[in-house]
Every structure is written in structure tokens, then in C-alpha cells.
């Protein structure tokens with residue numbers, strides 16, 4: 001057999017195009033990605049198979065929504081990126097100003113693919129690059145791989161938010177550095193898949209009898225009019241949406257507190273919410289097959305979501321970050 005040559009050792013993050021396809025006119029427009037200093041069509045974005053992100057999951061990432069082309073809470077996301085990079089002892093390849101330029105340019109390049117509101121979600125990833133030899137320890141000279149892509153997003157489906165979603169509880173099987181937003185997501189993948197197979201939108205993770213977070217979201221519990229969420233620590237990802245929900249609650253004088261929440265309290269909750277940059281604030285109305293509160297989105301969710309939507313609008317019109 002002929003040995004693979006040049007490009008064959010490179011990985012393509014997207015589908016393989018049948019180059020013989022004649023119907024080029026009907027091809028959807030191709031999105032642009034950023035890879036190691038260049039803005040290129042996604043089809044041309046190639047990384048070596050020796051990349052440590054591919055071999056070891058040795059890298060970190062961020063997901064940042066942008067409304068009307070404006071990045072939502074960028075400084076918070078960049079601070080968390082810095083914390084994640086510090087957590088894996090990898091130098092940040094860019095200053096905040098450089099990141100802002102890179103991501104802003106990416107959003108502009110993909111503007112034509114986004115809907116009329118130009119709402120997009122940016123995914124960025126930094127890995128510890130490639131080394132000639134596969135070895136767990138860090139290579140001597142690291143040239144990180146920097147990749148970013150953006151995709152059109154729409155508001156959460158009102159049919160879903162008005163009804164709420166189902167969640168299940170599962171044991172938290174993850175490691176001890178869950179505050180690092182690492183690309184190594186296999187436990188989260190397996191947990192979420194269990195939820196999906198039980199017709200649930202999310203798995204709420206329990207460790208030592210306490211609520212930690214969702215497989216890709218943070219968790220809020222409403223108890224007698226009080227908004228409660230677990231305190232930050234290495235056991236969970238400090239969600240940007242979570243922090244904003246707490247800020248909005250405080251601003252509008254809604255009683256809120258960071259505290260330990262037992263599994264029993266979760267089951268007795270009047271309301272449960274899950275939060276994330278892409279899902280925003282979603283009410284959980286069914287937990288392990290039992291109705292949460294009245295089994296429909298509660299009054300505090302209806303209040304907080306209005307404040308959240310107003311905040312989003314202020315990002316869109318440029319009056320806040």
C-alpha cells in the first residue's frame with residue numbers, strides 16, 4: 001500500500017468534501033475560521049495529527065456569544081480563559097486587545113452567514129501544540145495551536161422555555177479541576193448522553209450529596225423566594241451566565257445567595273434553573289420524572305429572564321458589554 005503523504009497526516013475538522021461534486025453553485029457559503037494567525041475557509045483548516053489537543057485533550061476553550069456583532073461579557077470570558085491557561089500552565093498566546101481584534105474580525109467575516117440580527121457564538125480553543133514524539137510531559141518548545149470559529153445562533157426556542165425542560169441527577173464522575181475549561185470533556189459527554197437517552201435536556205451532577213452543576217451548565221435552586229446557587233470552587237466551572245444572573249438579582253434586589261445545596265433540597269425546590277452562554281436561563285420543570293414546583297416555569301424565572309433579555313439588548317445596542 002502507498003504510504004500516506006503530506007496532507008494525509010493532517011486532520012480536517014469538517015466533513016470531507018467530494019471534490020468531484022459538480023453542483024458547486026448550490027454549495028452553502030463556507031464559514032471562515034481563525035487558525036494560527038490566518039483567517040481561512042473551514043475546509044482549509046488543518047492541524048497536524050500530533051496536536052496535543054487531539055492526542056491528550058491538552059488544551060482549553062471558551063464559548064462567547066455575540067449579539068448584533070458585539071461580544072457578550074468579553075472581558076469576563078478572557079479572564080476565565082486566562083485562568084484556564086494558568087491552570088494548565090500554558091502561556092496566553094494573545095493579549096486581550098489581540099483577542100478582541102481576532103474575534104471581532106471573525107464575526108465580521110461570518111456576518112453574511114448569520115441571521116438578520118447577526119447573533120453568533122464564538123468557539124475558541126488553545127492547545128499545547130504539537131511535538132515530534134508522543135509524550136505526556138510538556139514539549140520543550142511549545143507553539144500553541146490557536147483556533148476560533150463562529151456560528152449563527154438564535155434565541156432559545158420559546159416552546160422550550162415556556163414549558164421548561166427535563167433533567168436527571170447523576171453522580172459527578174469528573175476530575176478535581178472542573179474550574180478549568182478544558183477540552184477534555186469525555187466525562188461531560190458521557191453524562192450528557194445518559195441524560196439524552198432518558199429524554200432529558202441536562203444531567204445535574206451530585207458530589208458527596210451536594211448539587212455541583214450541570215454537564216454543561218450551572219444550576220440555580222429557588223426556595224421560598226430565595227435564589228440559591230452553589231459557591232464557586234475547583235469542583236465547578238465558574239459560568240459567565242451564572243455570575244450575570246447573580247448580578248442581575250442583586251441589582252433588582254431579589255434575594256440571592258451562594259450556598260451548599262443538598263440533593264434533598266434540590267428535590268424540594270420551588271424552581272430549578274440551568275444557565276449557560278448558549279442556553280441562557282432555562283427552567284427545569286421535571287427532575288428525575290417528578291414535577292418541579294408546579295411543573296411549569298415559576299414566577300422568579302419569569303422575572304429574571306426579563307432582566308436577562310434586557311441585558312442582552314443592551315449588549316446588542318452597545319450600551320454595555
Ligand code: PMP
Nearest residue numbers: 216217218237239240241276277
Ligand atoms: N458548567 C459547565 C460544565 C459548562 O460546560 C458550562 C458551559 N460551557 C457552564 C457551566 C456554563 O458556563 P457559561 O455560562 O460561561 O456558558
